[in-house]
Ligand SMILES: Nc1ncnc2c1ncn2[C@@H]1O[C@H](COP(=O)(O)OP(=O)(O)O)[C@@H](O)[C@H]1O
């Protein structure tokens with residue numbers, strides 16, 4: 359499953375990923391992948407990959423990371439700044455974050471059947 363995280367710097371994208379990992383039971387450190395492009399998490403049968411393309415330079419650099427192999431039916435890919443990396447696999451879910459007075463507002467859009475099933479669970 360592929361999730362695109364949208365929103366300005368400071369909108370809360372990394373914090374949301376941290377919350378998702380905590381919610382899934384991951385207790386280790388969750389760092390921002392701003393400088394590494396990717397932080398991988400493999401725990402309890404889950405392959406979760408956290409990308410951040412903010413500092414991303416060109417599409418050859420992207421291909422050189424071999425990132426495509428991370429997108430497979432067994433993995434969950436959460437991507438900050440997807441708009442900076444053209445050619446990414448399309449999103450099952452788009453999550454857009456905005457700063458509001460008391461915290462953050464989030465708009466979630468499902469683009470595929472997998473995305474719709476996930477969104478249905480969230481809104482149950
Ligand atoms: N839901 C939230 N409520 C309050 N503060 C938040 C929330 N999400 C993030 N923050 C704060 O906003 C700052 C930026 O968050 P971060 O997740 O790094 O943003 P981004 O990854 O979008 O640049 C951090 O100090 C973080 O603690």
Ligand SMILES: [Mg+2]
Pocket residue numbers: 371372373390410438
């Ligand atoms: Mg971030």
